[in-house]
Amino acid sequence: xxxxxxxxxxxxxxxxxxxxxxxxxxxxxxxPVVIWLLSVxxxxxxxxxxxxxxxxxxxxxxxxPEYQPLPYNVHFFYNGKKMKLSLAAEEVxxxxxxxxxxxxxxxxxxxxxFFRDWRKEMTHQERLVITDLEKCDFRELHAFHKDxxxxxxxxxxxxKQKDANQxxxxxxxxxxxDNHRERIGNFKLEPPGLFRGRGEHPKQGMLxxxxxxxxxxxxxxxxxxxxxxxxxxxxKEVRHDNTVTWLASWTENVQGSIKYIMLNxxxxxxxxxxxxxxxxxxxxxxxxxxxxxxxxxDLKSKQMVTRQRAVALYFIDKLALRAxxxxxxxxxxxxxxxxxxxxxxxxxxDELDGNECVxxxxxLGKDSIRYYNKxxxxxKVFKNIKLFMENKDPGDELFDRLNTALLNKHLSSxxxxxxxxxxxxxxxxxxxxxxxxxxxxxxxxxxxxxxxYNRANRAVAILCNHxxxxxxxxxxxMANLHSKIVARKEQLALAKTELKLAKKxxxxxxxxxxxxxxxxxxxxxxxxxxxxxxxxxxxxxxNKQIALGTSKLNYLDxxxxxxxxxxxxxxxxxxxxxxxxxxxxxxxxMTEADFEF
DNA sequence: TAAGGAACTTAGCAAGCAGGGT
DNA sequence: ACCCTGCTTGCTAAGTTCCTTA
Numbered sequence: 047x048x049x050x051x052x053x054x055x056x057x058x059x060x061x062x063x064x065x066x067x068x069x070x071x072x073x074x075x076x077x078p079v080v081i082w083l084l085s086v087x088x089x090x091x092x093x094x095x096x097x098x099x100x101x102x103x104x105x106x107x108x109x110x111p112e113y114q115p116l117p118y119n120v121h122f123f124y125n126g127k128k129m130k131l132s133l134a135a136e137e138v139x140x141x142x143x144x145x146x147x148x149x150x151x152x153x154x155x156x157x158x159x160f161f162r163d164w165r166k167e168m169t170h171q172e173r174l175v176i177t178d179l180e181k182c183d184f185r186e187l188h189a190f191h192k193d194x195x196x197x198x199x200x201x202x203x204x205x206k207q208k209d210a211n212q213x214x215x216x217x218x219x220x221x222x223x224d225n226h227r228e229r230i231g232n233f234k235l236e237p238p239g240l241f242r243g244r245g246e247h248p249k250q251g252m253l254x255x256x257x258x259x260x261x262x263x264x265x266x267x268x269x270x271x272x273x274x275x276x277x278x279x280x281x282k283e284v285r286h287d288n289t290v291t292w293l294a295s296w297t298e299n300v301q302g303s304i305k306y307i308m309l310n311x312x313x314x315x316x317x318x319x320x321x322x323x324x325x326x327x328x329x330x331x332x333x334x335x336x337x338x339x340x341x342x343x344d345l346k347s348k349q350m351v352t353r354q355r356a357v358a359l360y361f362i363d364k365l366a367l368r369a370x371x372x373x374x375x376x377x378x379x380x381x382x383x384x385x386x387x388x389x390x391x392x393x394x395x396d397e398l399d400g401n402e403c404v405x406x407x408x409x410l411g412k413d414s415i416r417y418y419n420k421x422x423x424x425x426k427v428f429k430n431i432k433l434f435m436e437n438k439d440p441g442d443e444l445f446d447r448l449n450t451a452l453l454n455k456h457l458s459s460x461x462x463x464x465x466x467x468x469x470x471x472x473x474x475x476x477x478x479x480x481x482x483x484x485x486x487x488x489x490x491x492x493x494x495x496x497x498x499y500n501r502a503n504r505a506v507a508i509l510c511n512h513x514x515x516x517x518x519x520x521x522x523x524m525a526n527l528h529s530k531i532v533a534r535k536e537q538l539a540l541a542k543t544e545l546k547l548a549k550k551x552x553x554x555x556x557x558x559x560x561x562x563x564x565x566x567x568x569x570x571x572x573x574x575x576x577x578x579x580x581x582x583x584x585x586x587x588x589n590k591q592i593a594l595g596t597s598k599l600n601y602l603d604x605x606x607x608x609x610x611x612x613x614x615x616x617x618x619x620x621x622x623x624x625x626x627x628x629x630x631x632x633x634x635x636m637t638e639a640d641f642e643f
Numbered sequence: 644t645a646a647g648g649a650a651c652t653t654a655g656c657a658a659g660c661a662g663g664g665t
Numbered sequence: 666a667c668c669c670t671g672c673t674t675g676c677t678a679a680g681t682t683c684c685t686t687a
Contacts, residue, residue: 236677244678304649369681412680413654467681600653
């Protein structure tokens with residue numbers, strides 16, 4: 047061990063138990079002796095530029111089960127008449143039938159796209175007959191599907207299905223990367239179905255085809271045995287590219303984009319990348335002041351591009367907007383980010399609600415989530431925006447001279463590795479750290495500490511606009527919680543009177559002390575539970591439309607949270623569930639209480 | 644420099660599941 | 666033992682960024 051240490055192969059000893067035995071006769075201590083080595087952090091040799099691994103072995107993707115034809119007593123009807131469909135047409139019909147409970151199957155675009163693609167799967171004969179979607183009756187298929195779901199629900203307690211599933215995971219769920227067994231993130235191929243984009247997607251309803259082995263490129267180590275394709279099939283290609291991290295890829299037919307099978311977030315490869323991301327963000331912390339000075343200066347530039355870049359950066363920094371690449375029209379839902387903002391997305395107010403120079407944002411961002419915000423900005427920014435909007439139509443780009451490539455090129459010249467998205471990471475993490483400092487008070491109990499943590503998390507989620515639809519049962523569950531609180535309050539009052547009674551009894555009749563203690567404990571228990579429930583109610587109410595998960599998983603340096611837990615004496619399990627702990631194992635392992643982002 | 648391709652991160656939804664309450 | 670509810674997990678779409686090609 048010491049030889050490795052001296053050779054620089056091992057940078058630190060983790061969990062090494064050292065004992066200093068004393069001599070039994072003279073009781074002097076001997077030099078420390080390493081008696082137990084639990085784990086050592088090895089400084090594994092860095093691979094040369096761009097190389098991600100040396101050996102990679104896996105069993106390829108798991109294919110979804112083949113289509114099972116409908117039973118004889120389930121019928122499709124066209125124009126009121128029973129009609130037996132070909133296997134291919136039947137499969138696609140069932141996709142549609144399965145979705146019938148969803149509102150979007152009533153949407154015009156969805157139906158048109160579905161019908162067009164469905165007809166492509168039909169035989170010539172079928173195509174001649176089936177010419178109008180309105181005359182199609184999928185009700186029996188729909189009912190068949192619902193029965194199947196019900197049946198599976200009842201069956202799900204049976205363990206045998208779990209067994210089969212476990213076998214699949216064991217075989218396909220892991221790979222061997224540089225002699226480490228690593229979990230794969232998405233080893234199951236996406237099953238065929240109807241595409242449902244988010245928002246008003248022009249391609250919604252189109253058929254997402256079944257992926258064949260012939261569509262798949264396998265990536266694995268040169269020396270390793272490539273996975274075997276399903277019997278009677280072959281892979282599109284087997285390659286050995288160790289500059290990338292994916293194990294398999296294919297081109298998806300609806301958007302024509304490439305999809306990948308990659309490692310789980312808890313893998314070494316992903317963990318290191320995550321750590322790097324936060325290190326870049328921390329580096330931004332050390333130079334963000336001069337970068338801010340820079341773009342504030344640029345607001346006065348003679349060059350229009352420079353001014354637009356400065357205003358865009360101001361938004362990205364202050365509001366944590368995404369970069370906003372331009373998108374091909376008609377291929378995706380109409381959403382924008384910073385650089386692709388259009389005139390119609392902002393309204394300027396010289397004065398609003400007692401603030402001067404207010405910019406009102408209203409646009410659809412990623413996933414067609416609405417961004418709505420009224421932001422007071424500095425005068426120079428306000429004037430510039432006015433200028434950018436002059437003589438433009440609502441549909442014109444606000445930053446007509448700017449795009450993400452230009453912006454990122456500038457950013458990387460200010461700091462290596464700096465891009466627009468680093469600002470989101472940086473501002474999210476620094477906000478969490480500041481909020482935790484402000485909100486947490488050492489005297490709080492665990493429940494209140496956690497409320498503070500969630501509030502800090504919430505501040506970040508609001509900044510990043512991470513929304514969610516309030517759960518359908520939200521009002522109901524709030525009401526339930528409140529009635530429970532009322533009940534608990536009554537119980538508390540009761541416990542208190544009983545305690546008083548016990549006290550009196552003790553004075554007058556000298557009844558046993560243990561009874562008094564029991565009653566006091568009951569009051570305490572009630573108070574604790576009441577507080578816990580009240581905190582929970584507050585938390586839930588404040589969280590109604592906010593999604594905390596995304597920021598926790600992708601934007602907040604886990605070391606901030608780990609250090610906070612250590613300082614606050616809160617178990618890490620209270621803020622990270624099992625998956626999250628696995629993903630952030632690197633941070634949980636290395637972070638000391640004095641960590642500062 | 645524009646356009647498209649490739650690789651990887653970020654995102655919300657909903658099915659599934661576990662754990663608490665009755 | 667059972668049911669409900671809220672969290673976890675899987676899923677896969679939708680972004681960003683960097684690279685390649687013309």
